[in-house]
């Protein structure tokens with residue numbers, strides 16, 4: 380599942396982690412949201428699913444309250460070790476720019492299908508029940524991301 384991740388990166392140039400095998404037990408799954416100052420500032424939402432970090436790029440600040448809908452574009456799976464990554468991806472490399480952890484915490488999935496993910500996040504900024512649902516926007520990788528209720 381991490382082939383795309385490896386293919387896009389030159390690990391002699393970037394400090395991003397190489398794929399590792401650290402996996403949480405099923406009652407202690409995690410999420411992380413990284414603020415990524417690439418060509419366009421965006422937020423990378425990553426959820427621990429099946430031993431990897433399933434990932435989406437969110438072009439605007441994530442929805443901390445109900446009533447805000449964000450587009451989230453599905454991107455390549457990332458290794459679990461990426462959840463701790465903060466640093467600078469060098470100029471000329473994929474995703475060049477600063478990466479900072481914006482929020483991190485416990486992830487509890489309620490339902491996962493190809494079209495819909497219902498889950499809880501317990502972080503500092505993201506707390507409560509959230510939804511990711513496939514949308515026709517975004518060239519086949521588009522999802523809507525929102526908080527279910529306050």
Ligand code: MN
Pocket residue numbers: 415417421422423436474
């Ligand atoms: Mn990114």
